[in-house]
Amino acid sequence: MQTGTIKIKIKLQPGWICMLVTTGCFLLALLWFSHARAGTDTASFSTWFVDMSQYADAAHASLKCEECHGSMTDREPAMGIGLRKNHPDSKSVDFLKTQTKRNFDYQVCQKCHKIAYSRFVKGEHAKAAFKEKTIGKPSEVGFAPTCGDCHSAHYSKSHLTRVQTGKMMTQTCGACHLEQKQSFLANYHGKAAVNLEYDKAAFCSDCHGAHTMLSLKDKDVVLNACRRCHSDATPEFASIIIHDSTKNLDVKSDTKKSSLKWVHLMRALSLFFVIAVLVFFYMHTGLLMLRKLHEKLRRHK
Amino acid sequence: METRINSPQTFQRFHILHRILHMVIIFNFTFLAISGFLLHFSGFGWARFLIALMGGAGAAGWLHRFCAVFLYFGILVHVFWLIYYKMVLKQNFCGPDSILPGKKDVKDLFQNLRYVFNKGTPPLFDRFSYLQKLDYWGELLGMQSMGITGLILCFPEFFAGIIPGFFINIAGYFHFYEAVLAVMYIGVVHMSDTHLAPDVFPMEKAIFTGKIEKQRFMEDHPGEWKRQQMINDQKLL
Numbered sequence: 205m206q207t208g209t210i211k212i213k214i215k216l217q218p219g220w221i222c223m224l225v226t227t228g229c230f231l232l233a234l235l236w237f238s239h240a241r242a243g244t245d246t247a248s249f250s251t252w253f254v255d256m257s258q259y260a261d262a263a264h265a266s267l268k269c270e271e272c273h274g275s276m277t278d279r280e281p282a283m284g285i286g287l288r289k290n291h292p293d294s295k296s297v298d299f300l301k302t303q304t305k306r307n308f309d310y311q312v313c314q315k316c317h318k319i320a321y322s323r324f325v326k327g328e329h330a331k332a333a334f335k336e337k338t339i340g341k342p343s344e345v346g347f348a349p350t351c352g353d354c355h356s357a358h359y360s361k362s363h364l365t366r367v368q369t370g371k372m373m374t375q376t377c378g379a380c381h382l383e384q385k386q387s388f389l390a391n392y393h394g395k396a397a398v399n400l401e402y403d404k405a406a407f408c409s410d411c412h413g414a415h416t417m418l419s420l421k422d423k424d425v426v427l428n429a430c431r432r433c434h435s436d437a438t439p440e441f442a443s444i445i446i447h448d449s450t451k452n453l454d455v456k457s458d459t460k461k462s463s464l465k466w467v468h469l470m471r472a473l474s475l476f477f478v479i480a481v482l483v484f485f486y487m488h489t490g491l492l493m494l495r496k497l498h499e500k501l502r503r504h505k
Numbered sequence: 506m507e508t509r510i511n512s513p514q515t516f517q518r519f520h521i522l523h524r525i526l527h528m529v530i531i532f533n534f535t536f537l538a539i540s541g542f543l544l545h546f547s548g549f550g551w552a553r554f555l556i557a558l559m560g561g562a563g564a565a566g567w568l569h570r571f572c573a574v575f576l577y578f579g580i581l582v583h584v585f586w587l588i589y590y591k592m593v594l595k596q597n598f599c600g601p602d603s604i605l606p607g608k609k610d611v612k613d614l615f616q617n618l619r620y621v622f623n624k625g626t627p628p629l630f631d632r633f634s635y636l637q638k639l640d641y642w643g644e645l646l647g648m649q650s651m652g653i654t655g656l657i658l659c660f661p662e663f664f665a666g667i668i669p670g671f672f673i674n675i676a677g678y679f680h681f682y683e684a685v686l687a688v689m690y691i692g693v694v695h696m697s698d699t700h701l702a703p704d705v706f707p708m709e710k711a712i713f714t715g716k717i718e719k720q721r722f723m724e725d726h727p728g729e730w731k732r733q734q735m736i737n738d739q740k741l742l
Contacts, residue, residue: 392544392658395548396544396547396562396566399547399548400553400561400565401561405562436662436663440665440666440669440670441661441666443669443670444661444670445671463670466671467674470679474682474683478685478689481690482690485690485694486693493701493702494621495620496703497703500704
């Protein structure tokens, strides 16, 4: 009698092969997709040397050099705006080491981009630039940004989608505001907008304004920003903290400080609760399983 | 006829409604967990791929809300059944067959811990063991708090008029951590207690077929079995 033997027959049927192939394709697609999507576009900037093949694809490709830079011989300011600077001394080697962005007079931009320029002048970045000028040295974060620090005049492309611009924006803003970028990406807005490329979710400029760069400390200003998407927002809605996971958030108002404290306390408490419950029941289940297995094996002897 | 003789004697354990509701919970819980955690882990490529399979962030969000409403509908059906059970069928919620937690459950827990360390016999459970009761109440109450925090996150404009704004931040963290707890509890504790136990491995079918075998009934729910036998004996007399 063959009582103790177990027969296992595995037949490679067409159905099984089909399933294996499908699973393989699925996994491969997954790998390819994650690889392809891992890279995010970052804006590339020119140095003193401009790559003309990139320039030819850019938004400003139709402009001649002179229209922004003025001619070599002409001593007049370019387009009649700003200060005409002499061409750097080409015999000196050092001028190639100087920063292009700090040399160019970006007042030229307002000739075409009037609205953006007027908004920028009123904004926080312009205020920081003014502060920098009065103190005479840049702040810890770096130079106060002008047009060229965020936009590449030579390489920026036009007709980008909202999501393409937004993803690039997150990189550009995040270069200086790193912690804000991280807390934005930890928030629902950032996850939906940047990670999932959902064009209805908010990117940086949707709340902070494209060129005004509001720091959103005043309640009414915040409420206006919220109402761009959440049209029914009440004043209390504005006290939802978006960048709540920022480590060294510079908070001036006391109410926000205390509510942040509560948020972090509640987060820590819920984490502790989850860990405590799981540790107890995992140990309980694990030990019980071992005991039951032991009993079963002993019975079979 | 041969199969009929060989098949063991079974007893009805779960009503058809409860089996359907359990399937509703399985289906919705799975999709809620998948769509929710994909948003949280959307920084990874595979999560983005799966979201793209669902049809993008908007569709995944819709799926999450749909499953939440569907699941809550199931809970409402269950609550209506409880009212029907009490009002129309005139049944009692208390007693040894009840799913309400009692003193015996605490005793059973300690006896089970003693049994684990080989210091005693396993506890004699009634119709529901304390772990089954915990599964039930964890689901029923957990879904309430998940529902409340989920509603707060779904309609922040409305709730900001009632509660302070930073409560919405707190609701977000509660929603996430409770989801972690639910998935890691159901996925490990509930699964291994019901299906991984050596006597029932690989699968406990009672909640799907509604029937329990005599052997399992006697071993897993001796209290109820004993009472059933007593009722049967009285009937015979």
